[in-house]
Amino acid sequence: MTRSLSSSVAYALPLALLAGPALAQKAGRPLPADTLRRRRLTEVVVTATRTEKSLTDVAIPVSVVGEKQIKSMGSLRLGDVLREQTGLSLVADHGQGIQLQGLNSEYTLILVDGEPLIGRTAGTLDLTRVAVGNIQRVEVVKGPASALWGSDALAGVVNIITQKPQPGLSGGLRARYGSNRTADFSGTLNAGGERAGFTLFGNRYSSAGYTLQPESGAATVPPFASYTGQSRFTYRLSERTKFSLSSRYFVENQASTAPTTNETGLTANVTLKSRQTDFTLNPTLTHRFAGDKVVATARLYYSRYHTQEAYTYAADGRYFDATYFTQAFLRPEVQVDYSPRPNQTLTLGTGYQRQTVAATRYDERQLLQNAYGYAQYDWTPTTKLNLVAGARYDGPSQYAGQLSPKLAARYQLRPWLALRGSVGRGYRVPDFRQLYLNFSNPTVGYSVFGTGQVQAKVAQLAQQGQLATDPTTGQAIIYQSALDQAGRLTTESSVATNVGFVLAPKLTNPDLSYRFTINAFRNDLSNLIETTTVALKKNGQSVFSYRNVTRAYTQGLELENSLQLPHGFAVSAGYQYLIAKDKSVVESLEAGQVFRRDPATLQTERVRASDYGGLFNRSRHTWNAKVFYENQPRGLTASVRAIYRGRYGFADANANTILDADNEYVSGYLLLNVAASKTLGPWLSLQAGVDNLTNYTDPAYISTLVGRLWYASLAIELGKKPVARTL
Amino acid sequence: MKNLFRPALLLATGTLALASCSKDDDTTTVTPAVQAQTVSSLSAASTTSSTGQPIAAKHYTFFSLADNKQVAYTDSNTTKWDVAFRGTTILTNSGISGPGQGGAQVYTGLFADLTTAPTTGYAVDAASALAIPAGSGKGWYSYDATTHIVSPVAGKVLAIRTATGKYAKLEITSYYKNAPAAPSATDLSGYYTFRYVYQASGTSLK
Structure with a gap:
């Protein structure tokens, strides 16, 4: 997945991971002489504290992937960028998502310029919806951040920071073509004057898709085409007041035909035409009060996400089925940052969130509201110590109020060594299915109801005589305790600790630098949601709903190394060790209550606790190693990146529902990606690359690995080039 | 760890x-020695839909543990049978299911570990719940909604009281015809393979 060529691959570009983007600034931009940690201070992040803060000063683990690195990797969509980062694994679950610190994709909040992307129909936010052609950087905060960001920020937050208008007139065009007839075209336009600024980004992304298992008769990824348009307008109303208006539009169309079984059990070819659209509008007003101690920001965010799927018989176009999903999100928010002294910042924010959702399988349009407030105190009592304490309270209309505190500290033990640690709470509200689903399977006859409906629906089924009855009492068969639990479904939550250090020795050779970070994490999750049976139907099938029961933990260690070498070489390596387990399974194993049956001999044996491999779809070992090279005088760049994902559990094969045998794992694999670019004159550059060079595939188990992918691209940059922006 | x-x-x-x-x-x-019996692919389903969902047979398949043989469904109102199968549902000759003194309880452990039949704690079939609870993860099996595969849960042994009040233990090992090692949605479901020990006198199930 590489596009882009770019003459501007930074000198230090390859230093992925924490240090990468920070060091990337080094070549391009001289820094104030008075800065203590010269050079590195330029890299600013906003996601960790909701205020601009130097990356090296934050007390919690944050990774930044800069524009130059994104371009040199040839990434097209957000997933391409994130899959090469330490500690992140790309997973497929109703869309492409990421697993962070061993938590599923629905536990990571995805933001664009600090505002959430919506459309998590089944929990995952599909990362292929996000084009990266106009991204300035991606910030990844690891560990819970609900204290600032509210729901979904259990595992962490991914914040996509888009380009802001730069002075002067500039623009660019980029075209890329590659395997599977994947074509990507994008254009940018930037205009910036004294007071006003404007950026425009347009992208078309299409592919013929691919088929990993032709015998199934269905494409793994059917052909699709998507368009993204994004703009930002900024206007300086006065020396102290700025206005900004951002908007984004995305549309994707996809069509496929696959054999499908209808209600009567007959199989026929059915054509699916699907369309999804996503629109956002985000005006923001910022005022810096006299004295420069108070900055106030007012934001309004509106977003609408819509999908629509039409199924017709391929033979004659007759109607087979149709579904839709519409979500609308409106949020006004005010934030005040007060800095009485340079070493203290108090951040206060409050907002109100109004969401509506309507879908084929929901009864009617549903309304969710949430009023919230957050506070954070960022204090640097000595030059060595930084403390950040914060808390957020959410009052969602459907659940009990949520208080999410967080405490973080960073201590500069030696000039080359900093310790950091944080403790915080994260939470996630149930997804829309868990709230509103009203679905009865026409073929098999079971029913599923979300928490909002389940009590009334079960009562209704009982009244209609659709539930099985107990002849001795004449009462309908309802599992009352499960039904009570389902009716009071509440949020999932976690308490997490992150502890580690950053080692960055000062080297005498300015062409040489090294940085090492280590972070140990532990997430204790409770009230995780699973399905449960709440009643029995007359047809022998069950009525299902959801309840909060599962307890789990994830813990591990993350290491990152980056080394900048003379002659334009940079090397980085990252590693994550991960353990993720269901606590009740661990308890059952300890009690000797878990068994397995050899599928061939049909003999049953007791499972030892040491055989438990933990939750499915988690790799104990993942690592990456990257080498980047740049020869600026010749306009040449090259990179080789190796990404390894260790074996992970796929599905149970010995009748105990847990992961405990070798044949329940998918083999580990290595992806090798290479790319090179060359500038041809001041405005033209070429890039070519191959992803998955070794052509690794595992069609039965990994639907996202398509095999070797080549690409070539051409870019034209016009006008004054707005590079090396650092805010 | x-x-x-x-x-x-x-x-x-x-x-x-x-x-x-x-x-x-x-x-x-x-005193009396008991012998473990194995029954292979006892059919309790008439057809299977293309998604692998069993379409329940018209009648239960009645089985006598004492005689190790199938019993005609016309004998359902007698004590000739001990257990009956249809789809994933298992009846005991008790309560609402039959005139016998049957019953069952689910024991968690290895088949070999259940050496003595419990003499109390048996549930009988009732409309609100069968002695062998129906439903995924509740009694003897689990159902995977993604693969549509029904797997007998390892370590669930059914302690059975037969129609005539004798004791037996029974472990289901496969729900698919010919007990394939890795059942798929195309394998025929509703075929019980199980092992059992029947004790005609006393409680030893060793």
């Missing part, structure tokens, strides 16, 4: 020690 496993192993050893104790006790009291 190491320290987490240590108490588990101790516990497991403890259970084994207890089991062997009771074994010794039993050998002194029980």
Whole structure:
């Protein structure tokens, strides 16, 4: 997945991971002489504290992937960028998502310029919806951040920071073509004057898709085409007041035909035409009060996400089925940052969130509201110590109020060594299915109801005589305790600790630098949601709903190394060790209550606790190693990146529902990606690359690995080039 | 993780020690030897839909543990049968299902570990719940909604009281025809493979 060529691959570009983007600034931009940690201070992040803060000063683990690195990797969509980062694994679950610190994709909040992307129909936010052609950087905060960001920020937050208008007139065009007839075209336009600024980004992304298992008769990824348009307008109303208006539009169309079984059990070819659209509008007003101690920001965010799927018989176009999903999100928010002294910042924010959702399988349009407030105190009592304490309270209309505190500290033990640690709470509200689903399977006859409906629906089924009855009492068969639990479904939550250090020795050779970070994490999750049976139907099938029961933990260690070498070489390596387990399974194993049956001999044996491999779809070992090279005088760049994902559990094969045998794992694999670019004159550059060079595939188990992918691209940059922006 | 496993192993050893104790006790009291029987691919389904969902047979398949043979469904209102199968539902000859003195309880452990039949604690078939609870994860099987595969849960042994009040233990090992090692949605479901021990006199199931 590489596009882009770019003459501007930074000198230090390859230093992925924490240090990468920070060091990337080094070549391009001289820094104030008075800065203590010269050079590195330029890299600013906003996601960790909701205020601009130097990356090296934050007390919690944050990774930044800069524009130059994104371009040199040839990434097209957000997933391409994130899959090469330490500690992140790309997973497929109703869309492409990421697993962070061993938590599923629905536990990571995805933001664009600090505002959430919506459309998590089944929990995952599909990362292929996000084009990266106009991204300035991606910030990844690891560990819970609900204290600032509210729901979904259990595992962490991914914040996509888009380009802001730069002075002067500039623009660019980029075209890329590659395997599977994947074509990507994008254009940018930037205009910036004294007071006003404007950026425009347009992208078309299409592919013929691919088929990993032709015998199934269905494409793994059917052909699709998507368009993204994004703009930002900024206007300086006065020396102290700025206005900004951002908007984004995305549309994707996809069509496929696959054999499908209808209600009567007959199989026929059915054509699916699907369309999804996503629109956002985000005006923001910022005022810096006299004295420069108070900055106030007012934001309004509106977003609408819509999908629509039409199924017709391929033979004659007759109607087979149709579904839709519409979500609308409106949020006004005010934030005040007060800095009485340079070493203290108090951040206060409050907002109100109004969401509506309507879908084929929901009864009617549903309304969710949430009023919230957050506070954070960022204090640097000595030059060595930084403390950040914060808390957020959410009052969602459907659940009990949520208080999410967080405490973080960073201590500069030696000039080359900093310790950091944080403790915080994260939470996630149930997804829309868990709230509103009203679905009865026409073929098999079971029913599923979300928490909002389940009590009334079960009562209704009982009244209609659709539930099985107990002849001795004449009462309908309802599992009352499960039904009570389902009716009071509440949020999932976690308490997490992150502890580690950053080692960055000062080297005498300015062409040489090294940085090492280590972070140990532990997430204790409770009230995780699973399905449960709440009643029995007359047809022998069950009525299902959801309840909060599962307890789990994830813990591990993350290491990152980056080394900048003379002659334009940079090397980085990252590693994550991960353990993720269901606590009740661990308890059952300890009690000797878990068994397995050899599928061939049909003999049953007791499972030892040491055989438990933990939750499915988690790799104990993942690592990456990257080498980047740049020869600026010749306009040449090259990179080789190796990404390894260790074996992970796929599905149970010995009748105990847990992961405990070798044949329940998918083999580990290595992806090798290479790319090179060359500038041809001041405005033209070429890039070519191959992803998955070794052509690794595992069609039965990994639907996202398509095999070797080549690409070539051409870019034209016009006008004054707005590079090396650092805010 | 190491320290987490240590108490588990101790516990497991403890259970084994207890089991062997009771074994010794039993050998002194029980005389008749019992033999483990294996029944393969007993059909309890008429058809299977293309998604692998069993379409329930018209009648239950009645089975006598005492005689190790199938019983005609026309004998359903007699004590000739002990257990009956249809789809994933299993009846005992008790309560609303039959005139017998049957019943069942689900024992968690190894088949070999259940050496003595419990004499109390048997549930009988009722409309609100069968003695062998129906439903995924509740009784003897689990159903995977993604693969549509029904798997007998390992370590679930059915302690059965037969129609005539005798004791037996039964472990279901496959729900698919010819007990394939890795059943797929195309395998025929509703075919029971199980092993059982029937005790005509006393409680020893060793």
